[in-house]
Amino acid sequence: MRKIVSIVSLPGLELLLFLLFFALFGWPIITIVERTHNCSIFIYIFLVWSIIILLLAFIARHLNNGSKKGNEPGGMTDV
Secondary structure (H helix, E strand, O other): OHHHHHHHOOOOHHHHHHHHHHHHOOHHHHHHHHHHOOOHHHHHHHHHHHHHHHHHHHHHHHHHHHHOOOOOOOOOOOO
16 A cells, blocks of 8 residues: 555656546547447446546545644644
8 A cells, every 4th residue: 555655646647647548538549449349438438537536536535634644633724
């Protein structure tokens, strides 16, 4: 788990993930998937979209836990 957390903490990870998933939704990859079966494009887009959501949720959870270490256990802090 520590290794995953250290990977999530890397600067520029969001940009790398954006470029990776942008490429996965790009024209050449979509046409390759589209040729195999009619419903495979739906399954492909749903799976890639689900992976994006899960990764973003994991990153947000990790960043949120890192910012709460110095705060009081109530969640909200004075601004």
